[in-house]
Amino acid sequence: MLSILQTALELGLIGSLTVLALFLSYTMLGVCDLSTDGCFTLGAAVGAVVAISGHPWLSLPAAMCAGVLSGFVTALLQTKLGIDSLLAGIIVNTGLYSINIAVMGGASLLNMNKTDTVFSMLKKLLAGTTVSNLYKLFVGLIAAALVVCFLSVFLRTRLGLAIHATGDNPDMVRSSSINPAFTTIVGLCISGSLTALSGCLLAQSQKSVNIDIGSGMVTIALASLLIGRAFAPMGGIPVRAIGAVVGAVVFRLVYAVALRLNMPAFMLKLVSSVIVVIAIAGPYLKARYPELHRRLTHARQKGGEGHA
Amino acid sequence: MLELDHISKTFNPGTVNEKRALHELTLRVKNGDFISIIGANGAGKSTLFNAIAGSFFTDSGRITLGGTDITLQPEHVRAKVIGRLFQDPMRGTAPGMTIEENLALAAGRGGWLGRITKADRALFRDKLAPLGMGLEDRMQHPVGLLSGGQRQALSLMMATINTPKLLLLDEHTAALDPATAEKVLNLTKQIVKDDKLTCLMITHNMQSALELGNRTLMMDQGRIIFDVEGEARAKLTVPDLLVLFREAAGRNLDNDRMMLS
Structure with a gap:
């Protein structure tokens, strides 16, 4: 049981980088970046190829x-070439499938069993100590902590504020003499780098890359992000960023528990889809509740009069 | 100062919805002018502001501001020297960000990686205190929690925090309740006077159009049909304006939103 929890924690922390990437692109910049899946696999593939070559x-x-x-390409499509932001993400995602296979040298699977990775290096370093089997956890923890710190500092800079404002009110960004196209490009480049790093780490921790490693990642990350929002709905950037990491970990923990209760592993993606639907539709329906209530009570009143 | 030289703009050219919004419009604004602009709906008042601010490029003509040709400058570049307020108080501020963060973006101090400093905060406090709205003590509050009047006052601060060469006011008090509108208007007058701003203001209140500023323009069908300043303007009354409109436009000024008093 403990090892299951540990695995969930590791996966949660490594995946939290993608969640933090969405925190930047989705929560701050207001762009739902559907190239996330492909970008995640790209990071995994590039990372694996470079690691296999001995670095x-x-x-x-x-x-x-x-x-x-x-x-950058996703941002360019939507800011300079007039392609809708959702469509831009889908297009890049599709294109990346071919690119990812090309990066992997035409194969759809790369094995890193005998490759030195960040994880194996740390494992060697910790060999013999009492925490020797926690090396994956450490990598995930360090990566998540660094990214949370980076975002907390970055989003307080003028550029970070401008990225936040672009999602809030692009008119206001323009009247502050800042080009929203520029802030969108910078924001998506940074979120892309975090997503790819997440993919790279996941591949190395699993010692293999599959062309499907990133499939459904955008929904899983979105579910984690929205779970995290429930933990930290308000507060400063550090609090909300940590909330995103907590969301990622909680998602993996719940999933691990569900697996333990004999939920088949292939249900992961359905579960993440349902969580996203609930998290987004919930507040919407709650806001519409008075209207629904009015409809129901109105019908009842009318019926009452009819019978009187 | 600001020179518009025969600018024209037609929307949806070649279609049934073709609309000549600006028609060979020429205007010379002198340094320190405070011009009020009136006209019926669809006269081209807001289109004129959009053309000056760079929301679109004009089809023809030339726009120069302070000797620089800005005809083909993008909107965000012009925004360095042009401040602008809209009727909708929501347009000028980012609701999810704090008052301080909004002001910091508008002020644009420091480089891209610069952060809000103590000096910035002191400056923001000094700017907000005279509003008498208590905003200086709520700098960490999200702007979305402010009332329309407070947001518009903040927008005004943001538009003028770096003294612009030109301030465009597009019925910026029309969406506020009368008491708040008056407060924001007085504030506007004060800032324009203190910073010696050059200012164009669209209004639907003909009385305040004559009272405010030093010059009044009347627009109709994308043209300036009447331009008055100095003594001639001082003698004008609202009924005179209506007569002048009829003479210039060849029809009565019928506009429900136009307030005559």
Whole structure:
């Protein structure tokens, strides 16, 4: 049981980077970036290829650069070429499928069993100590902490504020002499790099990349983000960013428990879809409740008069 | 100062919805002018502001501001020297961000990676205190919690925090209740006077159009049909304006929103 929880924690922390990427693109910038799945796989593929070629540390910045590139293309399509932001994400996502296979040298599966990765390096470093089997947890924890710190600082800078404002009121950004196209590009590049880093770490922790490693990731991350929002609905950026990480971990924990209760593993994506629907539709229906209530009571009153 | 040289704009050209919004419009605004603009709905008042602010490029003509040709400058570049307020108090501020963050973006101090400093906060307090709305003590509150009048006052601060060369006011008090509208208007007058701003103001209140500022323009069908200042303007009354409109436009000024008193 403990090992299941530990695995859930590891997966949650590694996946939380994607959730933080969505925190930037979805919550702050107001763009639902549907290229997330492909970008996640791109990071995994690039990271794996670089690690396999013998550069485990280089694999992280390499994956992030690939993510920046992916985010840049998505942003360019929607800001400069007049393509709707959802469609831009879908187009890039589709294109990335081919690119990811090309990166993996035409294969749809890469194995890293005998490859030095960030994880195996740390495992060697910790060998013999009492925490030797926690190496995956440490990598995830360090990565999540660094990204939370980065976002907390970055979103307080003028550029960060401008990105936040772009999602809030682009007119106001323009009248502050800032081009919203620029802030959208920067925001998506950063979120792309985080998504790719997340993919890179997940692949290395599993010691393999599959072309489908990122499929459904945007919905899973969105579900985590919305769970996190329930934990930290208000407050400053650090609180909300930590909330996003907590959301990612809680999602994985609940999922692990559900698996334990004999839910088949293939249900993961359905569960994440349902969570997203509930999290978004819930507040909407709650806001509409007075109207529904009015309809119901109105009908009842009318019926009452008829019978009188 | 601001020169509009034969600017024209036609929307949906070549379709049944073709609309000539600005028609060979020429206007010279002098430094320190405070101009009120009146006209019926669809006369082209807001379109004129959109053209000046760069929301779209004009089809023809030339716009220069302070000697610089801004005809083809993008909106966000012009925004450095042009401040603008809309009728809708929601347009000027970002509701999910704090008062302080809104002001910081408008002020644009420091580089891209600069953060809000103590000096910035002191400046914001100094700017907000004279509003008498207590906003200086609510700097960490999201703007979305403010009332329309408070948001419009904040928008005014944001538009003028870096003294603009030109201030465009598009019926910026029309959506506020009368008491708040008067407060925001007095505030506007004060800032325009203190900073010696050059200002264009669209209003549907003909009385205040004559009282405020030093010059009044009347627009109709994308043209300026009447332009008055100085002594001639001082003698004008609202009924005179209606007569002038009939003479210039060849029809009665019929506009439900136009307030005659």
